[in-house]
Amino acid sequence: TDMDVWKRSDRYHNERLIGTPDASLIHSVENSVKSGLPNIALSEAQAKFLHLLARTFKAKRILEVGTLGGYSTIWLARALPEDGELITLEISETHAEVARQNLAHAGLDSKVKVIVGPAIESLPKIEPSFDLAFIDADKENNLEYFKEAKRLVRQGGIIIVDNVVCYGRVSDPEYKDEWTEGVRRMLDYIKGDKEVDATTIATVGDKGYDGFMYALRL
Ligand code: SAM
Numbered sequence: 001t002d003m004d005v006w007k008r009s010d011r012y013h014n015e016r017l018i019g020t021p022d023a024s025l026i027h028s029v030e031n032s033v034k035s036g037l038p039n040i041a042l043s044e045a046q047a048k049f050l051h052l053l054a055r056t057f058k059a060k061r062i063l064e065v066g067t068l069g070g071y072s073t074i075w076l077a078r079a080l081p082e083d084g085e086l087i088t089l090e091i092s093e094t095h096a097e098v099a100r101q102n103l104a105h106a107g108l109d110s111k112v113k114v115i116v117g118p119a120i121e122s123l124p125k126i127e128p129s130f131d132l133a134f135i136d137a138d139k140e141n142n143l144e145y146f147k148e149a150k151r152l153v154r155q156g157g158i159i160i161v162d163n164v165v166c167y168g169r170v171s172d173p174e175y176k177d178e179w180t181e182g183v184r185r186m187l188d189y190i191k192g193d194k195e196v197d198a199t200t201i202a203t204v205g206d207k208g209y210d211g212f213m214y215a216l217r218l
Helices: 001-016 023-034 044-056 071-077 092-105 118-126 139-152 178-191
Strands: 060-063 085-090 112-115 130-135 153-161 196-205 208-215
Touching: 001 044, 001 196, 023 071, 023 092, 023 118, 044 071, 044 153, 044 196, 060 139, 071 085, 071 092, 071 112, 085 092, 085 118, 085 196, 092 112, 092 118, 112 130, 118 139, 130 139, 139 153, 139 178
Parallel strands: 060 085, 060 130, 085 112, 130 153
Antiparallel strands: 153 208, 196 208
């Protein structure tokens, strides 16, 4: 099938550019599956892309909305210097607990703070400033998360939002569900927003067809 092609393609590139995942990444995936978490983490290639971005920017403080089992968290936290910090927000106590286990296994528990609760309530209590924010939670609240990320990310920092393409459905008026509408509300808002400059990069790989929005905080 079509997806087999893209799984093969990701495998081909990952073998060359990423190599075999280490014990902690393997543990995080296995522990998440064993704990019944949904298979909705970033792909390996996407996670490494964010990791490289954070290293390129020399990010010292990273904000994440949507932890799940901490797969993207591990990749991002590994880009931090010794005194770096990552704050990640998760509504599910179960997901947060699995993430804490996975982060501890990766030796990152001292750099990462997992905050449990609806992100809409946690975000206003967080203080600036961050170099990078990664938004990957309930899409219904994307606009609120984006506004909070703008408050928290320094000028010259970046805000990345996952799943803004979703097999092209975001651009298809036939899809009127709250998930898709949440993505649209954010994109429509950014159209007149003088505080960011942004673009969407569509992606394809072993997690299907989707895309990141990448916004530079002005
Ligand atoms: N970033 C993760 C990764 O790549 O490994 C995947 C995150 S997953 C797509 C989305 C997560 O957001 C889920 O764990 C879900 O429980 C969480 N979530 C959903 N609604 C939320 C909310 N209102 N506040 C905080 N987290 C929420």
